[in-house]
Amino acid sequence: xxxxxxxxxxxxxxxxxxxxxxxxxxxxxxxxxxxxxxxxxxxxxxxxxxxxxxxxxxxxxxxxxxxxxxxxxxxxxxxxxxxxxxxxxxxxxxxxxxxxxxxxxxxxxxxxxxxxxxxxxxxxxxxxxxxxxxxxxxxxxxxxxxxxxxxxxxxxxxxxxxxxxxxxxxxxxxxxxxxxxxxxxxxxxxxxxxxxxxxxxxxxxxxxxxxxxxxxxxxxxxxxxxxxxxxxxxxxxxxxxxxxxxxxxxxxxxxxxxxxxxxxxxxxxxxxxxxxxxxxxxxxxxxxxxxxxxxxxxxxxxxxxxxxxxxxxxxxxxxxxxxxxxxx
Amino acid sequence: xxxxxxxxxxxxxxxxxxxxxxxxxxxxxxxxxxxxxxxxxxxxxxxxxxxxxxxxxxxxxxxxxxxxxxxxxxxxxxxxxxxxxxxxxxxxxxxxxxxxxxxxxxxxxxxxxxxxxxxxxxxxxxxxxxxxxxxxxxxxxxxxxxxxxxxxxxxxxxxxxxxxxxxxxxxxxxxxxxxxxxxxxxxxxxxxxxxxxxxxxxxxxxxxxxxxxxxxxxxxxxxxxxxxxxxxxxxxxxxxxxxxxxxxxxxxxxxxxxxxxxxxxxxxxxxxxxxxxxxxxxxxxxxxxxxxxxxxxxxxxxxxxxxxxxxxxxxxxxxxxxxxxxxx
Numbered sequence: 264x265x266x267x268x269x270x271x272x273x274x275x276x277x278x279x280x281x282x283x284x285x286x287x288x289x290x291x292x293x294x295x296x297x298x299x300x301x302x303x304x305x306x307x308x309x310x311x312x313x314x315x316x317x318x319x320x321x322x323x324x325x326x327x328x329x330x331x332x333x334x335x336x337x338x339x340x341x342x343x344x345x346x347x348x349x350x351x352x353x354x355x356x357x358x359x360x361x362x363x364x365x366x367x368x369x370x371x372x373x374x375x376x377x378x379x380x381x382x383x384x385x386x387x388x389x390x391x392x393x394x395x396x397x398x399x400x401x402x403x404x405x406x407x408x409x410x411x412x413x414x415x416x417x418x419x420x421x422x423x424x425x426x427x428x429x430x431x432x433x434x435x436x437x438x439x440x441x442x443x444x445x446x447x448x449x450x451x452x453x454x455x456x457x458x459x460x461x462x463x464x465x466x467x468x469x470x471x472x473x474x475x476x477x478x479x480x481x482x483x484x485x486x487x488x489x490x491x492x493x494x495x496x497x498x499x500x501x502x503x504x505x506x507x508x509x510x511x512x513x514x515x516x517x518x519x520x521x522x523x524x525x526x527x528x529x530x531x532x533x534x535x536x537x538x539x540x541x542x543x544x545x546x547x548x549x550x551x552x553x554x555x556x557x558x559x560x561x562x563x564x565x566x567x568x569x570x571x572x573x574x575x576x577x578x579x580x581x582x583x584x585x586x587x588x589x590x591x
Numbered sequence: 592x593x594x595x596x597x598x599x600x601x602x603x604x605x606x607x608x609x610x611x612x613x614x615x616x617x618x619x620x621x622x623x624x625x626x627x628x629x630x631x632x633x634x635x636x637x638x639x640x641x642x643x644x645x646x647x648x649x650x651x652x653x654x655x656x657x658x659x660x661x662x663x664x665x666x667x668x669x670x671x672x673x674x675x676x677x678x679x680x681x682x683x684x685x686x687x688x689x690x691x692x693x694x695x696x697x698x699x700x701x702x703x704x705x706x707x708x709x710x711x712x713x714x715x716x717x718x719x720x721x722x723x724x725x726x727x728x729x730x731x732x733x734x735x736x737x738x739x740x741x742x743x744x745x746x747x748x749x750x751x752x753x754x755x756x757x758x759x760x761x762x763x764x765x766x767x768x769x770x771x772x773x774x775x776x777x778x779x780x781x782x783x784x785x786x787x788x789x790x791x792x793x794x795x796x797x798x799x800x801x802x803x804x805x806x807x808x809x810x811x812x813x814x815x816x817x818x819x820x821x822x823x824x825x826x827x828x829x830x831x832x833x834x835x836x837x838x839x840x841x842x843x844x845x846x847x848x849x850x851x852x853x854x855x856x857x858x859x860x861x862x863x864x865x866x867x868x869x870x871x872x873x874x875x876x877x878x879x880x881x882x883x884x885x886x887x888x889x890x891x892x893x894x895x896x897x898x899x900x901x902x903x904x905x906x907x908x909x910x911x912x913x914x915x916x917x918x919x
């Protein structure tokens with residue numbers, strides 16, 4: 264009997280969930296919910312319903328886990344508590360500073376409904392958070408380093424697009440090799456923002472726009488670019504489409520720590536991701552945690568959880584016996 | 592109130608536990624148990640009892656978790672079930688093929704006593720197993736690659752020492768960079784034993800021994816060396832002591848997997864360790880899982896568990912609130 268999955272929101276994440284469900288034999292997609300007119304939304308999976316989000320309550324006994332694919336800025340703070348009243352839910356809430364507040368809201372809703380909600384699932388927060396908690400628990404005397412990229416930052420690309428004279432743009436965040444090497448050497452360097460990452464921008468100008476003025480405005484933009492070494496390339500719309508339409512990303516979490524009676528030995532734990540598709544990978548993580556949400560709820564658990572609260576065995580379709588035999 | 596730890600067996604692992612307890616403020620070392628005459632064993636922590644293992648039953652209400660620091664070949668298969676009758680226990684049982692049998696024996700004992708036993712804790716099995724289970728759950732369409740080294744293999748060093756004419760020896764297992772690069776490229780290569788690792792041996796000869804004969808015997812040794820490209824260096828006893836007395840190790844677990852509707856995108860998860868001290872790092876992992884064993888038992892859990900069954904939050908001294916705020 265497969266786990267019945269619903270998707271709420273059909274953007275990059277919703278489409279990624281659809282692909283991830285296809286790869287997991289114990290999962291079945293039941294319906295996609297959209298705020299748009301369902302007749303205007305075409306999905307890839309044959310025979311699956313597209314419904315308006317206003318009809319979601321009709322599906323409470325047809326769906327085991329609802330994957331919430333909205334954005335963190337305005338969608339998820341409302342949606343996750345709301346739908347945790349009806350379903351086991353998983354979200355990818357990634358506004359780090361607001362996680363405690365989001366957790367409290369979702370926990371109250373999920374405890375009342377008796378459902379399981381797992382929030383902030385993906386790779387950061389998510390797998391990178393796991394690398395941090397394992398690294399800190401094992402090497403308590405040490406330092407954490409997180410690097411992002413090489414990858415496309417949606418927020419920075421959007422910021423460039425808001426500059427006058429810019430028609431379209433893509434921004435790559437790139438970790439600095441020398442900084443990575445310094446961390447891996449065990450020297451525990453203190454690194455500035457500028458030393459850790461560079462930013463590379465590919466910009467299509469509006470006709471007649473002043474390239475020098477656009478470049479200066481990008482490079483001096485506070486928060487987004489002013490603290491970084493930024494490179495701006497002006498390219499044609501065709502070139503942007505041909506060479507920069509992917510959504511790759513990745514990064515590194517490194518924990519360095521001392522062991523020994525006199526803390527004389529260095530040890531380095533490194534976790535890294537290199538992803539051709541950021542949303543497809545993120546949703547692959549969401550689907551594994553959807554399996555956990557379903558199972559935990561079956562066992563009687565309820566309330567809000569994060570990746571920290573989920574034993575790894577819950578993520579795998581294999582039994583405890585199989586896991587110990589094949590993977591331990 | 593700190594977690595009261597006992598150490599059973601005072602070799603490299605026992606000494607490592609002692610160092611790890613010192614680094615963790617919520618831990619306290621209560622006693623070290625040895626099969627030797629306690630008067631002959633000097634430990635580093637002031638004011639801590641060294642007792643004979645025959646007195647262990649007197650400590651059942653003084654110790655929260657007993658860390659079993661024996662070997663996997665003959666000690667742990669007997670010790671872990673035996674001491675799980677008296678204490679929460681953690682071991683580093685690493686004979687992969689015998690884990691199912693060991694688990695069953697320990698589980699029966701720990702269920703009867705109402706204690707928690709966590710087996711096969713360390714980095715492989717242990718953290719590398721975690722990298723495998725997370726990687727497989729997230730990228731179900733993919734391949735696993737594990738590389739070990741650069742590091743000292745105790746088993747291979749011992750095998751060399753058994754060759755006639757060898758006075759002492761150290762063997763390093765070294766992953767082949769070209770193989771690592773091929774895996775990281777996402778090409779999903781099929782790699783032979785010879786392509787993945789090389790073996791480098793530093794050998795001190797007995798006086799009058801035949802170097803050519805020793806070298807040939809090492810290189811042709813079945814299972815240990817015959818399937819590898821092996822290099823043998825003959826060095827003096829002083830040089831061995833000066834340059835090869837450390838116990839470094841490490842390795843890489845890489846999961847490569849496809850995502851997308853047509854599985855058109857590659858994604859690579861890499862987990863790696865670079866350790867100056869294999870036993871000190873292993874025991875740092877054991878101590879984090881000792882914390883989990885204690886807490887789980889406090890909550891009423893019992894029976895045998897592996898790293899797959901432990902939610903990451905149990906490893907950290909921080910509260911759920913702190914973890915979500917600082918590490919998620």
